[in-house]
Amino acid sequence: MTIARKYQSGRHPILIGDWRDSETGATIEVRNPSNDDVIAHVANASVADALAAVDAAAAAAPAWAATSPRQRAEILRKCFELMIAEERELARLISLENGKAYSDALGEVRYAAEFFRWYSEETPRIIGEMSLAPSGQNHILVSYEPVGIAVLVTPWNFPAAMATRKMAPALAAGCTCVLKPATETPLTALAVAEIMLKAGVPKGAINVIVTSRSGKSVGAMLHDPRVRTVSFTGSTEVGRILLREAADQVLTTSMELGGNAPFLVCHDANLNAALDGAMVAKMRNGGEACTAANRFYVARNLYEDFTQGLARRMSGLKVGDGIDEDTQLGPMVNAEAVLKIDELVRDAVARGARVVTGGRRLNRPGHFYAPTVLADVPEDAAILKNEIFGPVAPIVPFDDEAHAMKLANDTEFGLISYLYTEDLKRGLRLSGQMQSGMVALNRGLASDPAAPFGGSKASGLGREGSTEGIKEYLETKYIAVSL
Numbered sequence: 001m002t003i004a005r006k007y008q009s010g011r012h013p014i015l016i017g018d019w020r021d022s023e024t025g026a027t028i029e030v031r032n033p034s035n036d037d038v039i040a041h042v043a044n045a046s047v048a049d050a051l052a053a054v055d056a057a058a059a060a061a062p063a064w065a066a067t068s069p070r071q072r073a074e075i076l077r078k079c080f081e082l083m084i085a086e087e088r089e090l091a092r093l094i095s096l097e098n099g100k101a102y103s104d105a106l107g108e109v110r111y112a113a114e115f116f117r118w119y120s121e122e123t124p125r126i127i128g129e130m131s132l133a134p135s136g137q138n139h140i141l142v143s144y145e146p147v148g149i150a151v152l153v154t155p156w157n158f159p160a161a162m163a164t165r166k167m168a169p170a171l172a173a174g175c176t177c178v179l180k181p182a183t184e185t186p187l188t189a190l191a192v193a194e195i196m197l198k199a200g201v202p203k204g205a206i207n208v209i210v211t212s213r214s215g216k217s218v219g220a221m222l223h224d225p226r227v228r229t230v231s232f233t234g235s236t237e238v239g240r241i242l243l244r245e246a247a248d249q250v251l252t253t254s255m256e257l258g259g260n261a262p263f264l265v266c267h268d269a270n271l272n273a274a275l276d277g278a279m280v281a282k283m284r285n286g287g288e289a290c291t292a293a294n295r296f297y298v299a300r301n302l303y304e305d306f307t308q309g310l311a312r313r314m315s316g317l318k319v320g321d322g323i324d325e326d327t328q329l330g331p332m333v334n335a336e337a338v339l340k341i342d343e344l345v346r347d348a349v350a351r352g353a354r355v356v357t358g359g360r361r362l363n364r365p366g367h368f369y370a371p372t373v374l375a376d377v378p379e380d381a382a383i384l385k386n387e388i389f390g391p392v393a394p395i396v397p398f399d400d401e402a403h404a405m406k407l408a409n410d411t412e413f414g415l416i417s418y419l420y421t422e423d424l425k426r427g428l429r430l431s432g433q434m435q436s437g438m439v440a441l442n443r444g445l446a447s448d449p450a451a452p453f454g455g456s457k458a459s460g461l462g463r464e465g466s467t468e469g470i471k472e473y474l475e476t477k478y479i480a481v482s483l
């Protein structure tokens, strides 16, 4: 892996305008979750490094904002092309530092690259408007300007896609930015940044700060008056902290936070389609996704067949080192992740849930948990209330659709809901009742760079992707004109 080798070879640069050594000389160990080996060391940026990154973003801002939409579009298009050209290398890098199965990683690289393509197409379509005021006395001219420097904070579970989902619209809008990736997966962010520089993104327009002092560094950046927006993907707990920090400077915020997605299988669902969808909704990224189906509510007439069918599919998965191309489920990201999953499973079983398959850690090096199906999970089990972030499917039977909907909505989160029914009228009615920003109707996957991704309630604020995503990086300017 070129990039991993680069960081093993002794230099530990961070991207602040140009590649440079961190002020502190301290490094962060990056480990392979498949065997816990240290695969690289990267610079551990200080708070001063973070502020230097804001300096670099500020220095690059006027020239970047002055580029024509067409110039920005062509650079973003090039980012897409180079990323696809390097998809296999990038996918291997993601598997290596995150642990996810290579096929998932390759899917992520393609998904990530699409944000560059989508926003290359959106860049020339930042269109304002002019109208005559109702009084007829003046015109109302509305245009959109880059909001200012963007601080982008991304998680370890989609280290490429969450970075491009933020950087592409920020750059498209004419903003410069500082990216702070998760310490577990910095190599992917650095590799994507290298590709972007190669594609023509000017120095300083993107900066990457890898740091174990996340709170202090991000806090310092959010209090720098040149920063005008923060976009975060991660837990609701951290999101709340960032919202408080952002309040001091009245920053705009985009928050993609936790989920607790229900997966509802109605009595008239197509069983095989629901099982196919369940596998995608649950097992994409090994279950380590905010969008992962977290709770399955299945109509009584399909309950036993669905449970057995899901258990068969789950137990048939090939578990192994993420980087092996035939692996279907890799390790979890770290030991804490496995511990949390195990605690949730134990709690459910202690309350009466039935283990249909799995239900245990795997006894091998690395951080593996067996693909697990739990049936008859009682309503008070912690697993139905907390994000599992792992390969565990808790199933609850229902007799009354209205009660199932009540259970589905009985959560502080509202990111995504999944729904299976053969009756489109029922599907649309129930979709309307689902308290979530997104609904996947007869589908196990809703994420799409061309669609607005985001949640309601404690799952977040704002939308990413689609035509809406670029608005997070634009300020509306109204000019009242007398012509």
Ligand SMILES: O=CCCCC(=O)O
Pocket: 157, 158, 161, 162, 233, 288, 289, 290, 291, 447, 453
């Ligand atoms: O954990 C959530 C990251 C978002 C995944 C997606 O875009 O589907």
